[in-house]
Amino acid sequence: GSPFLAYRGNDLHLEGVSLKALAQTHGTPLYVYSRQAMLAALAPYQKALQGRPHLVCYAVKANSNLAVLQTFAEAGCGFDIVSGGELARVLAAGGDPAKVVFSGVGKTRAEMKQVLEAGVRCFNVESTAELEVLSQVASGLGRTAQVSLRVNPDVDAGTHPYISTGLKGNKFGVAHELALATYRRAASLPGIAVTGIDCHIGSQITEVSPYLDALDRVLDLVEAIEAAGVPIHHLDLGGGLGITYTDETPPGADVLIGQLLARIDARGHGHRELLFEPGRSLVGNAGVLLTEVMYLKPGEHKNFCVVDAAMNDLARPALYEAWMAIVNTQVREGDAPVWDVVGPVCESGDWLGRDRALAVQPGDVLAVLSAGAYGMTMASNYNTRGRAAELMVDGEQVWVVREREAVNDLFRLERRLPR
Numbered sequence: 001g002s003p004f005l006a007y008r009g010n011d012l013h014l015e016g017v018s019l020k021a022l023a024q025t026h027g028t029p030l031y032v033y034s035r036q037a038m039l040a041a042l043a044p045y046q047k048a049l050q051g052r053p054h055l056v057c058y059a060v061k062a063n064s065n066l067a068v069l070q071t072f073a074e075a076g077c078g079f080d081i082v083s084g085g086e087l088a089r090v091l092a093a094g095g096d097p098a099k100v101v102f103s104g105v106g107k108t109r110a111e112m113k114q115v116l117e118a119g120v121r122c123f124n125v126e127s128t129a130e131l132e133v134l135s136q137v138a139s140g141l142g143r144t145a146q147v148s149l150r151v152n153p154d155v156d157a158g159t160h161p162y163i164s165t166g167l168k169g170n171k172f173g174v175a176h177e178l179a180l181a182t183y184r185r186a187a188s189l190p191g192i193a194v195t196g197i198d199c200h201i202g203s204q205i206t207e208v209s210p211y212l213d214a215l216d217r218v219l220d221l222v223e224a225i226e227a228a229g230v231p232i233h234h235l236d237l238g239g240g241l242g243i244t245y246t247d248e249t250p251p252g253a254d255v256l257i258g259q260l261l262a263r264i265d266a267r268g269h270g271h272r273e274l275l276f277e278p279g280r281s282l283v284g285n286a287g288v289l290l291t292e293v294m295y296l297k298p299g300e301h302k303n304f305c306v307v308d309a310a311m312n313d314l315a316r317p318a319l320y321e322a323w324m325a326i327v328n329t330q331v332r333e334g335d336a337p338v339w340d341v342v343g344p345v346c347e348s349g350d351w352l353g354r355d356r357a358l359a360v361q362p363g364d365v366l367a368v369l370s371a372g373a374y375g376m377t378m379a380s381n382y383n384t385r386g387r388a389a390e391l392m393v394d395g396e397q398v399w400v401v402r403e404r405e406a407v408n409d410l411f412r413l414e415r416r417l418p419r
């Protein structure tokens with residue numbers, strides 16, 4: 001949970017604002033983010049890294065709203081991007097390109113060019129083939145690409161298979177055994193300057209040990225690579241720290257980083273600059289998705305609570321069977337029957353929560369909690385549903401940071417056949 005989310009009287013508040021009142025004013029489905037909760041989530045990262053050269057690169061994919069990016073840019077963060085589109089957002093939000101790292105297995109030439117011209121800090125390169133293309137693109141522009149290789153440390157992050165990325169069978173990164181040879185190749189290529197090493201082992205990780213295992217493997221590589229005459233300036237340990245959706249007990253960022261620093265120092269690597277790429281742990285618990293109860297459909301086998309948000313607004317339950325808390329934004333006394341909370345989309349997979357005990361009436365506004373990460377960024381227009389509006393609150397203040405999408409927006413780029 002978040003200390004910024006609490007009932008006052010009968011009403012659930014995010015910071016100083018009643019969520020039910022926001023739903024009445026702005027309509028539903030509605031994403032609402034707490035600025036203070038985001039900054040509070042960033043603080044332990046910054047505090048643990050204080051006094052060391054470091055850069056916290058917020059992973060834009062978790063929540064790419066311009067106001068969210070602006071909040072992190074103003075707090076001194078860099079950004080981890082995975083597309084030219086995300087770079088454009090970072091720049092539009094006032095982010096500093098010199099603090100941007102560019103990750104992803106499928107960077108296009110056009111993206112490489114765009115990113116080089118913007119002057120981003122580093123490419124996290126994921127294969128030899130990509131390295132060769134980047135060398136051509138950079139040389140062609142008369143520029144030098146700063147490069148980290150993303151190595152695959154082959155550790156099990158103990159998370160959902162779809163969001164685990166550091167195992168051999170994953171498409172990500174350069175295999176541990178090939179890393180040294182790939183660094184040698186990188187050092188010999190025109191337009192490439194080796195600057196660091198990178199790994200990211202998965203997401204929603206709730207223990208420190210997989211990070212320490214990955215760190216040890218990365219440091220082994222750093223030692224071998226430097227012994228081969230290629231200096232490594234920074235270590236990028238990726239993102240992945242989990243949050244509490246239900247009963248998970250992930251370490252705090254300060255605890256995680258404290259343990260990583262101890263290991264780094266013990267192995268004599270304390271002088272290196274450290275980069276992290278957190279996404280979910282900075283925004284996940286700072287956001288809620290508000291949805292209105294439309295119909296109650298009690299049945300013989302199941303009770304359905306039909307709400308106006310659906311899998312197109314929040315894909316995580318349908319896609320990963322993710323459990324996200326659902327609460328009523330107003331306290332209701334009395335019976336709390338067990339409901340499946342489902343949306344209006346025409347698929348059985350369209351549910352937000354299953355078997356939830358809720359005291360609820362039609363017209364009530366429910367809040368899906370921990371929806372600040374991978375909520376809106378994964379939203380679609382399935383069933384020709386416009387995407388939700390987004391608000392940011394700060395104390396008692398409320399800003400509309402994205403308007404609700406109108407139906408006309410949805411087929412604006414489409415054309416009828418000429419007749």
Ligand code: LLP
Nearest residue numbers: 059103200203204239240277278279280374
């Ligand atoms: N760096 C890289 C290279 C990544 O691929 C990711 C996330 C991150 C950083 C940020 O990871 P985080 O700190 O947020 O765990 N849609 C899924 C999560 C996908 C994560 C993809 N990569 C979900 O809703 O659970």
